Amino acid sequence: MIDVVAARDQPTLSDFGHDVWWIVLIKIVGIFGVLVVMTLFAIVFERKVVARMQQRIGPNRVGPRGYLQSLADGLKLAFKEDIMPALADRPVYFLAPVIATIPAFLAFSVIPLGPTVSIFGERTPLQLTDAPIGVLVVLACSAMGVYGIVLAGWASGSTYPLLGGLRSAAQMVSYEIAMGLSIVAVFLYAGSMSTSEIVAAQADGTSLSVFGLGFTGPSWFAVLLPVSFVIYVIAVVGETNRAPFDLPEAESELVGGFHTEYSSLKFALFFLAEYVNMVTVSALAATLFLGGWRAPWPISIWDGANTGWWPLLWFFAKVVVALFVFIWLRGTLPRLRYDQFMRFGWKVLVPTALVWILVVATMRTVSREADLDGGEVAVFVGVPIALIVLAGLLIASRVSNRDTRVAARAAAAGSVNPTEPEVLAPSRSRDRTAGGFPVPPMDLRVPPSPRLRSREVVGAGTVVGTGRRSNPSTDPAPTEEDGDV
Numbered sequence: 001m002i003d004v005v006a007a008r009d010q011p012t013l014s015d016f017g018h019d020v021w022w023i024v025l026i027k028i029v030g031i032f033g034v035l036v037v038m039t040l041f042a043i044v045f046e047r048k049v050v051a052r053m054q055q056r057i058g059p060n061r062v063g064p065r066g067y068l069q070s071l072a073d074g075l076k077l078a079f080k081e082d083i084m085p086a087l088a089d090r091p092v093y094f095l096a097p098v099i100a101t102i103p104a105f106l107a108f109s110v111i112p113l114g115p116t117v118s119i120f121g122e123r124t125p126l127q128l129t130d131a132p133i134g135v136l137v138v139l140a141c142s143a144m145g146v147y148g149i150v151l152a153g154w155a156s157g158s159t160y161p162l163l164g165g166l167r168s169a170a171q172m173v174s175y176e177i178a179m180g181l182s183i184v185a186v187f188l189y190a191g192s193m194s195t196s197e198i199v200a201a202q203a204d205g206t207s208l209s210v211f212g213l214g215f216t217g218p219s220w221f222a223v224l225l226p227v228s229f230v231i232y233v234i235a236v237v238g239e240t241n242r243a244p245f246d247l248p249e250a251e252s253e254l255v256g257g258f259h260t261e262y263s264s265l266k267f268a269l270f271f272l273a274e275y276v277n278m279v280t281v282s283a284l285a286a287t288l289f290l291g292g293w294r295a296p297w298p299i300s301i302w303d304g305a306n307t308g309w310w311p312l313l314w315f316f317a318k319v320v321v322a323l324f325v326f327i328w329l330r331g332t333l334p335r336l337r338y339d340q341f342m343r344f345g346w347k348v349l350v351p352t353a354l355v356w357i358l359v360v361a362t363m364r365t366v367s368r369e370a371d372l373d374g375g376e377v378a379v380f381v382g383v384p385i386a387l388i389v390l391a392g393l394l395i396a397s398r399v400s401n402r403d404t405r406v407a408a409r410a411a412a413a414g415s416v417n418p419t420e421p422e423v424l425a426p427s428r429s430r431d432r433t434a435g436g437f438p439v440p441p442m443d444l445r446v447p448p449s450p451r452l453r454s455r456e457v458v459g460a461g462t463v464v465g466t467g468r469r470s471n472p473s474t475d476p477a478p479t480e481e482d483g484d485v
Helices: 021-053 069-079 090-110 134-155 159-182 184-190 195-201 226-239 264-289 310-332 338-369 374-400 402-412
Strands: 114-119 122-126 206-210 213-217
Touching: 021 069, 021 090, 021 122, 021 264, 021 310, 069 264, 090 134, 090 264, 114 310, 134 159, 134 195, 134 264, 159 184, 159 226, 159 338, 184 195, 184 226, 184 338, 195 264, 226 264, 226 310, 226 338, 226 374, 264 310, 338 374, 374 402
Parallel strands: none
Antiparallel strands: 114 122, 206 213
């Protein structure tokens, strides 16, 4: 997990903006191709891993061992009928999936994939572009993507897509704040918002001295800033609408959420945007917390590990591990209720991130004023504080869920009714608003549907069916008025 050897070809901000046009074109096409291929891989990878977790076979028909299943699904979506709802706002309905997809691709433009390499004799960084505020470009693109989801729900002209779009807006506000706060500590330690410089800040291990013995400690921000890393991981799961935070497209509540009324290529664009966002936030996690394209220890001991094209392998290996975490969560955790989801974002993640920023800023100030090494302060002060914060959150969670756990243990021990049953009063005298869930009236009488009572005669001897099955024992005999005689 530790990279102790700095790359000789580490790009800087001055290396960008000087490429010839055909190098820029190669990078653009390369990024587009990589994201499409990673999407196809992620779909098959997810289905295979979840099938393994659930002891199923998974896709095994299309291609060798089913590895071309996602390509077949994409071709099937392309040839499906494209249906336009009658009440849809046509221009917005058409543009919504495009608005959701384009920012997902743009966000990858500032992700560093490797050091400076030679492409047909031209020296260029393995990164499309960079800026002093490169990380903010990714945050801005992820915030823009939700507009496509909200507009899709509104433009569909249907109730449940609208609810899914509104959920997406609230979810984005809640978890975008937590994700932004989680990486403030990374900015404080790296001293920059540039993605390439953040990777460079994790190049050398931290020099530590314990009882007179010197050694090289960790340099990845996932180790030095564990609270930021944990908050980021949780926030991006909510940001990408993935289980257990897939509330905007909750099938059990909203049929399919914001894309219920979409089909064919428009639905495929939403599908593509979701998986590209997964790849992008995984790549950003590797860049901010896992050393970027640098090789992990002990591979980094090899002098050539961080030069040439080898860093591409280490980078995408980290991205695949992050994708596995997404899939692992989907196959393990049940979906949260919406109130639990919002409460967790506003009352747990955001306050914890604010407290952690205060702790990190204090540590940086102490290390600067006392002329101490920032790495030593992080390891000997920051990591213990992080463990205390995480332990406090765990204890608070167990205390808040104590009643549920006690009831579950009682039920598992053989108790049929672990809680006292409620004796209902007669429906006419019971106050339906006094505590508990509302109880419908027990003497409710629903009038029959007018469609089941009327039969329209269309032409001579033709009857429009009502959808009700006939019962010879109860239905009256046909008469001339019914048109059956």
